[in-house]
Amino acid sequence: xxxxxxxxxxxxxxxxxxxLEAKKNLIPIALRKVKIPNNLHEExxxxxxxxxxxxxxTLNEGKIEEKDFDRYAFTVIKRKLIDxxxxxxxxxxxxxxxxxxxxxxxxxxxxxxxYIQLLEYLKNTLSEKEMEFFNEFVKTVNIKQVxxxxxxxxxxxxxxxxxxxxxxxxxxxxx
Numbered sequence: 001x002x003x004x005x006x007x008x009x010x011x012x013x014x015x016x017x018x019x020l021e022a023k024k025n026l027i028p029i030a031l032r033k034v035k036i037p038n039n040l041h042e043e044x045x046x047x048x049x050x051x052x053x054x055x056x057x058t059l060n061e062g063k064i065e066e067k068d069f070d071r072y073a074f075t076v077i078k079r080k081l082i083d084x085x086x087x088x089x090x091x092x093x094x095x096x097x098x099x100x101x102x103x104x105x106x107x108x109x110x111x112x113x114x115y116i117q118l119l120e121y122l123k124n125t126l127s128e129k130e131m132e133f134f135n136e137f138v139k140t141v142n143i144k145q146v147x148x149x150x151x152x153x154x155x156x157x158x159x160x161x162x163x164x165x166x167x168x169x170x171x172x173x174x175x
Contacts, residue, residue: 006053016056023052023073030077034085047084051077121171126164133160 008016027048028041036044055073058064064072122134136146147157 004050006057012060015060016053019056020049020052023070026070026074026077027052030074030081034078034081036081036085044081044084047080048077051080054080118168118171122164122167125167130160130164130167133157134164137161137164 027045030048030051031041031044052073055064055069055076058072058076059066059069122131126134133146133150136149137143140146140149143157143161144154147154150157152160
């Protein structure tokens with residue numbers, strides 16, 4: 001994504017550094033909220049910093065009040081991070097949030113090679129119970145229904161969901 005240049009005078013630069021020192025805790029919180037993996041925090045830090053700078057400039061222009069700054073800055077930082085994620089994922093055929101926002105259509109005749117490779121990878125990596133969970137989850141995309149169907153606790157279902165999701169993300173990041 002192309003970087004925009006922001007020009008600040010010396011007074012504004014000093015004010016921004018003071019604000020950064022006071023509000024730098026918003027950046028790691030936003031990185032976690034947007035679910036950026038820990039190993040990518042440094043890579044995405046500059047985009048979060050840009051969001052904080054935009055918030056600072058908006059505050060200086062008087063478009064927001066100082067009491068609303070934290071909430072506004074947090075929102076702008078998250079938006080910048082999400083924009084960068086979308087920019088990076090715009091050409092990928094399978095998004096990273098395969099479980100969160102998509103229903104997989106098992107009747108689709110145009111299965112992509114990546115999806116077939118994912119299924120093979122899951123068969124070789126997941127335990128029998130995890131694979132059963134995955135198969136049921138793909139049908140319903142509802143953790144509670146899968147837990148009820150498999151006769152397991154909701155906590156166990158969420159643990160299985162997390163494990164399967166981690167394996168899928170691992171596969172997608174390696175491809």
